[in-house]
Amino acid sequence: MSSEITSFDQFELAEPLYKALKDIGYEAPSKIQAESIPHLLQGRDIIGQAQTGTGKTAAFALPLLSRVDIEEKSPQILVLTPTRELSIQVAEAFKTYARYIKDFHVTPIYGGQGFDLQLRQLKRGVHVVIGTPGRIMDHLRRGTLKLDNLKAFVLDEADEMLRMGFIDDVEWILEHTPETKQTALFSATMPPPIRKVAEKYLNDPAVVKIAAKTTTANTINQRCWIVSGNYKLDALTRIMELEPFDAVIIFVRTKTATLELTDKLEARGYACGALNGDMAQKQREFTVNQLKKGKIDVVIATDVAARGLDVERISHVVNYDIPYDTEAYVHRIGRTGRAGRNGEAILFVAPREKHLLRAIEKATGQKISLAQLPSTSEINVQRIEKFKTRITDTLTEEESDLDTYIKVVEQYLSESDADPIRVAAALAKLTHGETPLLMSEPPKPKQTDRNDRSKTKRERPERKGSGEKPDYPTEVYRVAVGRQDGVKPGNIVGAIANVADLDSQFIGHINIYDSFTTVELPAGMPEEIYQELRKTRVCQKTLDIRVFTEEERKKVPQNNRKRGDSGPPRSRNRKEGGPRRGGEKRPDRPRKPSSDLD
Numbered sequence: 147m148s149s150e151i152t153s154f155d156q157f158e159l160a161e162p163l164y165k166a167l168k169d170i171g172y173e174a175p176s177k178i179q180a181e182s183i184p185h186l187l188q189g190r191d192i193i194g195q196a197q198t199g200t201g202k203t204a205a206f207a208l209p210l211l212s213r214v215d216i217e218e219k220s221p222q223i224l225v226l227t228p229t230r231e232l233s234i235q236v237a238e239a240f241k242t243y244a245r246y247i248k249d250f251h252v253t254p255i256y257g258g259q260g261f262d263l264q265l266r267q268l269k270r271g272v273h274v275v276i277g278t279p280g281r282i283m284d285h286l287r288r289g290t291l292k293l294d295n296l297k298a299f300v301l302d303e304a305d306e307m308l309r310m311g312f313i314d315d316v317e318w319i320l321e322h323t324p325e326t327k328q329t330a331l332f333s334a335t336m337p338p339p340i341r342k343v344a345e346k347y348l349n350d351p352a353v354v355k356i357a358a359k360t361t362t363a364n365t366i367n368q369r370c371w372i373v374s375g376n377y378k379l380d381a382l383t384r385i386m387e388l389e390p391f392d393a394v395i396i397f398v399r400t401k402t403a404t405l406e407l408t409d410k411l412e413a414r415g416y417a418c419g420a421l422n423g424d425m426a427q428k429q430r431e432f433t434v435n436q437l438k439k440g441k442i443d444v445v446i447a448t449d450v451a452a453r454g455l456d457v458e459r460i461s462h463v464v465n466y467d468i469p470y471d472t473e474a475y476v477h478r479i480g481r482t483g484r485a486g487r488n489g490e491a492i493l494f495v496a497p498r499e500k501h502l503l504r505a506i507e508k509a510t511g512q513k514i515s516l517a518q519l520p521s522t523s524e525i526n527v528q529r530i531e532k533f534k535t536r537i538t539d540t541l542t543e544e545e546s547d548l549d550t551y552i553k554v555v556e557q558y559l560s561e562s563d564a565d566p567i568r569v570a571a572a573l574a575k576l577t578h579g580e581t582p583l584l585m586s587e588p589p590k591p592k593q594t595d596r597n598d599r600s601k602t603k604r605e606r607p608e609r610k611g612s613g614e615k616p617d618y619p620t621e622v623y624r625v626a627v628g629r630q631d632g633v634k635p636g637n638i639v640g641a642i643a644n645v646a647d648l649d650s651q652f653i654g655h656i657n658i659y660d661s662f663t664t665v666e667l668p669a670g671m672p673e674e675i676y677q678e679l680r681k682t683r684v685c686q687k688t689l690d691i692r693v694f695t696e697e698e699r700k701k702v703p704q705n706n707r708k709r710g711d712s713g714p715p716r717s718r719n720r721k722e723g724g725p726r727r728g729g730e731k732r733p734d735r736p737r738k739p740s741s742d743l744d
């Protein structure tokens with residue numbers, strides 16, 4: 147079936163989903179999507195066996211969203227995941243795909259998050275629930291989650307459920323779902339207990355098994371850098387400055403990203419071209435020929451547009467966006483290291499994408515070495531050497547006509563009596579242009595007033611953060627949700643981390659006031675992320691984020707806190723998953739499986 151399907155347009159999906167897919171830049175379905183979506187659209191049960199990172203979420207989310215009744219405000223789809231991190235990830239995927247479905251609601255439910263927030267979301271009405279077994283069971287026992295109108299049940303990462311000891315919980319939940327529901331089970335492996343569950347609860351399921359091709363050439367040196375999305379461009383330019391290369395192909399996920407990254411690299415002096423599925427075939431062929439002839443040195447491409455690309459001079463492949471599909475990674479890096487030649491494969495991994503890195507390593511059976519980004523001093527040494535080489539080349543070129551310039555310089559020296567070294571330096575600066583020869587270290591953040599520490603606990607707002615000074619420039623932002631809305635530091639951290647693709651360690655102090663909250667973030671937030679955060683909802687209110695001005699800071703009353711409120715409040719009901727004394731735990735703090743996952 148997958149060989150016949152090369153476009154999402156070939157599926158009978160709901161129209162708003164096509165619009166969302168176009169925005170995201172998805173060009174063609176992966177194998178698991180091509181095989182699974184038709185069965186799920188027909189309402190058939192399915193067993194999907196494929197490795198992590200093959201695009202399983204879209205494989206079940208897209209067809210099931212096509213069958214959601216927006217008028218029905220009770221849960222119609224239940225997705226069970228082994229960890230809360232995966233619950234959040236799947237919920238975000240559903241939100242992304244359903245962005246043009248009006249009044250659509252999805253909520254993740256997991257342990258460690260307060261019951262109050264989950265109860266408010268469930269009472270408001272949700273169409274899709276994604277959760278971990280323990281918390282789903284709690285809501286079912288309390289009667290706060292009703293599955294009477296459930297149309298579809300998805301068991302994601304079933305083998306992980308077994309490994310973590312949740313398989314009995316899964317069966318208990320399945321027994322509390324309607325028999326008429328559609329069931330989809332996805333797993334990387336199919337051990338006997340999982341097969342037993344499938345035989346007991348699935349009705350004549352279609353079986354989709356995707357065998358991943360995981361062979362990588364031993365002539366390819368694979369390295370990865372841990373770098374957040376906001377700093378990828380800086381990391382890329384540092385590597386390209388220091389790394390000797392002939393030609394580079396840079397892979398991104400979306401068509402839009404090919405054009406945006408091409409513009410940014412061209413502005414930095416690189417000869418670039420874009421390759422994506424929206425380009426006419428002649429234009430794509432022209433770009434490839436330019437690369438072959440050495441007219442351009444860098445091509446930014448999507449997976450589909452780069453299929454079959456074989457250019458001998460490609461020495462480096464950069465995975466600017468890590469692929470969700472492990473097979474796609476193998477195909478990408480196969481563009482270099484061909485016919486016995488050596489090649490370099492570079493992979494950028496955001497802190498929240500480490501599970502994809504582990505999936506690639508597991509699927510390929512190879513460890514990808516972790517590297518350090520070139521330092522500012524290393525970049526400057528390289529720049530100076532290159533500049534010296536340019537001077538030497540100009541002096542030694544036989545056809546170089548320096549006589550005219552020598553006369554002009556001699557005349558200038560006789561007229562001005564200037565220092566010849568300074569004149570040479572001025573000419574060098576003039577030749578180099580407006581771009582500085584040396585890279586500067588990023589400015590350090592200003593020291594805050596130490597007198598703030600002398601405030602009494604009652605005068606301070608509720609805050610989250612270690613108090614250590616970050617080694618990067620920061621800015622304070624204001625969000626339009628506060629204590630009166632029931633917001634907690636973890637709510638703010640989770641929302642920003644998900645939307646901005648920012649690891650929580652880069653989110654600084656969070657001060658919660660009655661009607662608003664301030665949060666410290668790295669300076670220089672990209673405009674597209676800023677606009678997304680403005681629309682993001684927390685505690686049923688939009689964040690409406692903006693810079694917190696000095697004038698606003700002066701107007702904040704010193705006694706803004708409630709009397710005796712010296713920090714995040716203790717939970718009144720430990721059974722409801724509230725935080726321990728001392729406040730909300732950061733979402734990225736490792737915890738034992740028993741409390742982290744149920």
